[in-house]
Amino acid sequence: MANQDFPLIFELSQESRTGYSLPEFDVPETNIDEQLGDAFVRKSEPDLPEVSELQIMRHYTALSTRNHGVDSGFYPLGSCTMKYNPKMNEDVARLTGFSHIHPLQPEGTVQGALSLMFDLQETLAEITGMDTVTLQPAAGAHGEWTGLMMIRAFHEGNGDFNRTKVIVPDSAHGTNPASATVAGFEAVTVKSDDRGLVDLEDLKRVVDEQTAALMLTNPNTLGLFEENIEEMASIIHEAGGKLYYDGANLNAILGYARPGDMGFDVVHLNLHKTFTGPHGGGGPGSGPVGVTAEFEPFLPKPILIKRNEEFVFDYDRPKSIGRVKPYYGNFGINVRAYTYIRTMGAEGLKKVSEYAVLNANYMMRRLQQEYDLPFEQHCKHEFVLSGKRQKKLGVRTLDIAKRLLDFGYHPPTIYFPINVEEAIMAEPTETESKETLDAFVDAMLQISQEAKDDPEKVQEAPHTTIVSRMDETKAARKPVLRYLKEE
Numbered sequence: 001m002a003n004q005d006f007p008l009i010f011e012l013s014q015e016s017r018t019g020y021s022l023p024e025f026d027v028p029e030t031n032i033d034e035q036l037g038d039a040f041v042r043k044s045e046p047d048l049p050e051v052s053e054l055q056i057m058r059h060y061t062a063l064s065t066r067n068h069g070v071d072s073g074f075y076p077l078g079s080c081t082m083k084y085n086p087k088m089n090e091d092v093a094r095l096t097g098f099s100h101i102h103p104l105q106p107e108g109t110v111q112g113a114l115s116l117m118f119d120l121q122e123t124l125a126e127i128t129g130m131d132t133v134t135l136q137p138a139a140g141a142h143g144e145w146t147g148l149m150m151i152r153a154f155h156e157g158n159g160d161f162n163r164t165k166v167i168v169p170d171s172a173h174g175t176n177p178a179s180a181t182v183a184g185f186e187a188v189t190v191k192s193d194d195r196g197l198v199d200l201e202d203l204k205r206v207v208d209e210q211t212a213a214l215m216l217t218n219p220n221t222l223g224l225f226e227e228n229i230e231e232m233a234s235i236i237h238e239a240g241g242k243l244y245y246d247g248a249n250l251n252a253i254l255g256y257a258r259p260g261d262m263g264f265d266v267v268h269l270n271l272h273k274t275f276t277g278p279h280g281g282g283g284p285g286s287g288p289v290g291v292t293a294e295f296e297p298f299l300p301k302p303i304l305i306k307r308n309e310e311f312v313f314d315y316d317r318p319k320s321i322g323r324v325k326p327y328y329g330n331f332g333i334n335v336r337a338y339t340y341i342r343t344m345g346a347e348g349l350k351k352v353s354e355y356a357v358l359n360a361n362y363m364m365r366r367l368q369q370e371y372d373l374p375f376e377q378h379c380k381h382e383f384v385l386s387g388k389r390q391k392k393l394g395v396r397t398l399d400i401a402k403r404l405l406d407f408g409y410h411p412p413t414i415y416f417p418i419n420v421e422e423a424i425m426a427e428p429t430e431t432e433s434k435e436t437l438d439a440f441v442d443a444m445l446q447i448s449q450e451a452k453d454d455p456e457k458v459q460e461a462p463h464t465t466i467v468s469r470m471d472e473t474k475a476a477r478k479p480v481l482r483y484l485k486e487e
């Protein structure tokens with residue numbers, strides 16, 4: 001990261017300058033070396049910069065602004081629901097009754113925390129229309145895998161060992177076929193029709209007595225509501241398969257439609273998307289799974305139950321698929337999601353869907369002037385455009401995404417879903433103002449104009465960032481994460 005305008009903390013170093021103050025020793029100072037043992041005592045001074053507190057403050061503050069986040073700018077990354085994370089969630093998650101407890105504490109001493117978990121499970125069951133929910137899975141993909149393992153246990157419990165296939169639409173999130181494979185199934189693709197919905201004829205063709213489940217996202221990954229969902233449910237159920245709902249993005253249907261009512265048997269949610277857990281940059285997630293009553297015996301153990309007015313963990317679950325995570329899930333994210341749900345209330349959650357859908361349609365219709373819209377109908381919480389028209393001018397979707405960086409925006413998701421050429425997939429979320437949406441659309445329209453007048457400007461973007469185009473493979477495989485002193 002040797003960049004001219006970057007405060008290179010090592011180069012600012014002056015001998016004996018300090019930026020820290022340590023508290024007094026609160027352990028005996030004698031024989032520390034001996035007490036620690038040879039293996040833990042330094043043989044030489046660490047090679048650290050010697051700088052003042054103010055210098056180190058500026059260093060980290062400068063670093064923090066190098067990253068794009070929801071708190072620094074618009075982030076319309078489709079299928080990711082980069083919505084505002086209310087700061088009240090953080091206050092609640094930091095209450096000592098939640099943050100200073102240990103998972104191995106006796107249940108009698110953490111009844112408040114357990115009661116929150118219980119309430120959250122019940123609330124998510126209500127929101128999804130399922131009978132029971134587990135909070136164990138740590139993320140969406142982990143929830144998918146957990147759900148599929150339960151479906152597998154269910155079929156095998158019926159002596160049905162031939163159900164080896166999981167059907168996945170071609171527009172699905174990549175985690176769907178991956179989870180199916182990791183859970184030991186063969187992923188079978190079902191095609192989309194020319195309206196972007198699952199092709200019923202193709203579904204009838206691929207379904208058979210080996211079908212374990214259909215994994216479906218609804219609204220699907222094109223942001224379109226699967227209108228034939230009931231017919232699809234009966235096709236799968238009649239063949240003896242189960243219906244899995246990928247509920248990572250619930251933003252379009254909260255309070256309006258429930259997977260349980262559509263006929264789904266198993267559903268996962270991403271609390272770090274719809275329910276405002278901070279994510280991106282690898283923060284912890286939470287992917288609870290809801291099931292209908294017939295799947296309850298297979299839930300990961302332990303399950304949380306109420307016995308004699310007390311919350312306790314029940315480990316006596318002979319048919320359980322076992323634990324899927326140490327302890328009980330990412331508790332801190334669950335506290336945030338619970339806080340969000342309680343702050344919004346039922347009416348507030350309905351408003352989320354209304355504004356998420358309104359914002360997406362507003363942006364889509366404005367952008368349609370300049371960008372191809374492969375599926376004409378109204379969208380739900382997100383939409384997919386195609387950069388085909390710009391590609392003919394030599395400007396690819398990747399170039400458009402890079403040019404957006406110059407305007408201070410995180411680009412939409414690109415080249416996904418894979419069934420749309422030069423895909424641009426945007427999800428504004430309900431938390432953005434009309435002014436923000438308009439400013440983003442104006443930037444997109446300007447870029448489209450540039451593609452006609454000055455294509456090189458777009459092809460060579462970004463022009464204003466610290467680094468321009470990098471080797472993305474190398475950046476991921478061989479990242480340089482620390483300062484390398486010039487020898």
Ligand SMILES: *Cc1c(COP(=O)(O)O)cnc(C)c1O
Nearest residue numbers: 079139140141173175246248285
């Ligand atoms: C984000 C997402 C997932 C995966 O969730 P992770 O928490 O990233 O594992 C699965 N399906 C859909 C539709 C998603 O948008």
